[in-house]
Amino acid sequence: LESLPPLSTAIHAHLDGDMRNRLSALEPNPEELLKEMQEMDEFQHTNLELFVILNSMEHVDKAINAGFSVNTKGKGGYTLLHYANMWNRPELVRYLYTNHAELFPGNNLNETPHNLSEKYENKASNEMMLWAECRQDFYALLEQTRGVLAGADKAEFTKEEKKMLETACIDGESWLEKTRDASLSALRTKKEHIELIVEPFFRPKTPKHT
Known part of the structure; x- marks a missing residue:
């Protein structure tokens, strides 16, 4: 692990090999994996939120299997489902719903995930939210x-x-x-x-x- 760059650095630099190696090394220790997933970058996004933005279901799945609570709110009151809708990630919307994501949590502006897919005119995630609802x-x-x-x-x-x-x-x-x-x-x-x-x-x- 010490020879690998921090996870957020690897994500921003698109160093897929380093990302996979780091997460694979952490996988046997769920607590350490979750700790790393929730570390923030300079823009105050957690590594897990970045994986949602990048549509990396594989890595999101690792965090949830390690015990991450899918309805946890991050900066600004955003959940992973908020990010999946904001960035138009319909398959992640479906995945999060089937893993017991609440459909109507409000962020600090009282916006629900579905509000965001409508706000940004993301047709695919909007359709998936209608399906989940x-x-x-x-x-x-x-x-x-x-x-x-x-x-x-x-x-x-x-x-x-x-x-x-x-x-x-x-x-x-x-x-x-x-x-x-x-x-x-x-x-x-x-x-x-x-x-x-x-x-x-x-x-x-x-x-x-x-």
């Missing part, structure tokens, strides 16, 4: 449906209605699991199909008058 909303819909089922009085739904809701949940969950690469259009279509089935049951039933 749609998946998250779909999961929330299924969770809400299961909550309605769990909290319902025994007489609130008929046996057939309960079966219909349960089947819709299983269908939605199975579809999301099996089609992780589904397009935004396909996601929206499937979500709307499930909504048509379950949302009428979210409203209180009108009492029957005797």
Whole structure:
């Protein structure tokens, strides 16, 4: 390690071999790897933030596998997802989302990651954020449906209605699991199909008058 330049120097100089050698040497020691990833350059960017800017998913993955908390905020309140949107890195947006990145954290200016993809007219990352938000909303819909089922009085739904809701949940969950690469259009279509089935049951039933 002593014979290699500091990581930020290697990144700025595009010394790919030195970067890889340094990170490979640090990989057996996650604490040291994370410490180095969070060191700042003269512009107050951490090495990990620079890897996001450079679209280096391989190195971002090493940091997350070593235990980096994906929702950590850096200078100015920016998360890695903010940088991925600012620099139009759609595949990193997807990667961070699948590694449990929060979609709506605000920076110090109260800008969310999606605000930044819109601000800089980054169509690819904007589309990926719409995809991630749609998946998250779909999961929330299924969770809400299961909550309605769990909290319902025994007489609130008929046996057939309960079966219909349960089947819709299983269908939605199975579809999301099996089609992780589904397009935004396909996601929206499937979500709307499930909504048509379950949302009428979210409203209180009108009492029957005797």
